[in-house]
Amino acid sequence: MRATTLLNRVLNLTGVRVVDVDPGAGGPLLVRVALKARKRLDCPHCSYSTMAGYDTRWAESTWRHLDFSGRVLVLTMLRRRLVCPSHGVVVQGVPFARPGSRFSTEFEDMTAWLVTRADKTTVSQFARIAWRTVGAICERVVAEQLDESRFEGLVNIGVDEISWRKHHRYLTLVSDHATSKIVWGAPGKNAATLDGFFKEIGPVNTTAIEAVSMDMGPAFAKSVTTNAPGAVICYDPFHVIQLATNALEAFRRSIWQRTRELPDQDIAKKFKGTRWVLLKNPQNLTEKQQVTLAGLERTGGLLWDAYQLKESLREVFAGDLNPDDVMEMITTWCDLAANSNIREFARAAATIRSHTQGIHAAVTRKLSNGRHEGLNNKIRTMTRRSYGFHTPEAALALIMLACGPVEIKLPYQT
Ligand SMILES: [Zn+2]
Structure with missing residues (x-):
């Protein structure tokens, strides 16, 4: 069997046949292809096709295709130009690649599949392309796949x-x-x-x-x-809780700033590592973080109050309470927060109070x-x-x- 016949069967590219193979000297494997039905020229952007070329020039284009036995495989093809009534003078489209791309559709689909599952370095190294090229591939694949439906x-x-x-x-x-x-x-x-x-x-x-x-x-x-x-x-509850979480973080940071300026750095040390302890849900804390939290509880003070306010608001939405009970508890929470002597929480309470109608709507519709x-x-x-x-x-x-x-x-x- 001839090499071109073999590659034709193995690559199985849409609408084209392999006419020549150049194994290269250690570089990419070059596979020359030609359109099976070569008489008509297709616009790459629409369904327009014509027998007439714009001029008599043939220009060679290349596309990176899926690797062949670990080697980079490049498709080459001679193309002509045409005049599309909607898109003007364009280089003829090919059935195996998206318009404007230097990669075959299969190569782009593989990259798009990989990038949703693997990190940046893995994708770049595996596909042997620059990261910004990955971005351009994502854009082309999504543009083709998304529809109005x-x-x-x-x-x-x-x-x-x-x-x-x-x-x-x-x-x-x-x-x-x-x-x-x-x-x-x-x-x-x-x-x-x-x-x-x-x-x-x-x-x-x-x-x-x-x-x-x-x-x-x-x-x-x-x-x-x-x-x-x-x-x-x-x-929705997610954004309501986020107000309390942000208030807690802002308050913790203000304390941290103040203690850092104190001559006694032991106090500052105590707050070190509290950020995630305060923000994480208690059931997700590591053992070490649980110890830190218990320490904060013993110290008490406004930071502990702030933490409890955040947690209690989260609990309001955690249970299967009926909407009226939820709203009643939010009112109580706002009273507590407004009188907490913590500016950040008083502000959060004011925001929640002025948005109760929308919160009620989210709770009754169970939109979260x-x-x-x-x-x-x-x-x-x-x-x-x-x-x-x-x-x-x-x-x-x-x-x-x-x-x-x-x-x-x-x-x-x-
Ligand atoms: Zn067109």
Whole structure:
């Protein structure tokens, strides 16, 4: 059997046949291919095709394909240009690669599959490509896989902001409470960012939305009020508890700053290592952290009060209380926090009091990002992984790959 025939059968590339193989001298294995039906030229961006070339020039293009027995395999093909009525002068599209890509579709699918499961270094080294190239691949795969159907039938949605990079670079993400999947995202975190979501889903899908859960900042509420006046704004337990957690952390930090300036550094030492002890749920503490917590309890004082306030608010939402009881306990909690002599908690109480209607709505509808916990953890992992991407679009694409309604299959996976 000839080498080209063998490769034809092994590679099994869509729409092309192998015409020549150059084993190279230690470098990449070069496989020259040609289109099986070579008469028509396809626009890479739409379904337009034509017999007429733009000119008589043939230019050689290369694409990285899946490695062959551990060696880099590069496909080469001569291509012509055409004039598409919608897209102008373009280089003809090929059936085995996405438009504008230097990689075959199978190579990109493999990379996209891997990047949701392995860290940055592993992906880069395994695929032998730069990290920013991984970002571009994610963008192309997601652009192809996501379709408008994900906006149909949305009833309860959650909106949240996440930092995708240091120095306050944010993405706004919209999730579907029914499926715990991210359905939309965009760079930024203000009202205009979320306006973009409603614009994209259109009036019919917007009308179907019954409730939107969010944090207690004004931006998202403003956008929902303007774009979806029929939807109920819900401040979900996750974000209510977050207020107390943030208050505790701010208070702990202020104490830590003050004690660091004291001449007696023994006091400062006592607060060392308390950060995670205070923020973690008590059942998740290590033995050593439990000892630290017990020490704080013995010392008592305002920091212990602050910790108990945070924990008690968490417990309000932990049980299966009926909505009226939850709201009553929140009122009691706000009274305690307002009179706690801790400025940070008094402020949290004021915020909660001015948002009780939305909290009540979340509690009665049982809308909680708590159910989203698995999703939140996944998003956090993905955003850490996307550090180093150069654009918010690439970071967003990775999140959509891992947390969106996209299913990436490995080549040859059934
Ligand atoms: Zn076109």
